[in-house]
Amino acid sequence: MTQFDDFHAHMPAMRAHAGTWEGVYTHINRDAEILDKHAVNVRCEFPSSGDYVYVQHNHFTWDDGREYRATLPGTYRDGRLWWDLETFSGSAWETKDGLILLNLDRKDDPGANFFEIIAMGSTGQQRSRTWHWFKDGALFKRTLCDEWKVSD
Template sequence: MSIFDDFHKAMPTMAKHAGIWEGIYTHIDVDANVIDRHKTRVVCEFPTEGEHVYIQHNHFMWEDGREYKARLPGVYRDGRLWWDLDTFHGSSWETDEGLIMLDLDRKDDPGANFYEIIALGKTGQHRARTWHWFKDGKLFKRTLCDETKIG
């Protein structure tokens, strides 16, 4: 069995996220005030060879014309998907109920980390992601991601 087979066996719901997702990310502070909002296009790909079992491509777009793009390749080991990038490191796993969980530490902001939960709707065409941001152990914001699969 290959590492790719092991990955898909350990995280079977993850494969349902393959494709192109568009949506809105809304960042709120602890009092639920909107502090940022932008459109997003996320491409989730699952290579079948090479070092990476998963590659996520993010494209964030703000109304004022700003844009941000990132490529986030992950490797599979010890039953989890792992990242070690310039901006963050950490891992992801899947619950028995098919929720995707992430625990990520920010390298570009020492003392900051976030936990993410990804829930895929029953049709596989809509997903919700929530990020819970902490700085030195104290919650300081949340991110709400509402996405629709377009391809």
């Protein structure tokens, strides 16, 4: 069995995220005060061959004209989707109820990590992502991600 077959067999809920998503990310501090808010376009791909079973393309835009783009390829092993990139490393797995969970360590901010929960709505057209950020073990912010599917 290839990593692609194994990935599709063990992470079936992840496949529902294929396509392009648009949304808004809102970063808040522990007191729920807005720290940052920006738009996002996320494209989730599931290649059938090559080095990666998953590739995510992010394009963030701010009202002041700033932009940031990132490509996040992941491999599959030991029942999880793994990343080891310049800015972060960690893994994702899914629950029996179809939630996607992530645990990521920030390489670009030593001592920082975040836990992410991705929940898909019943129509498969909207999803919610929440990131819980810690620095040296202390919670310091959350990110609320509201996204809707714009294409398959």
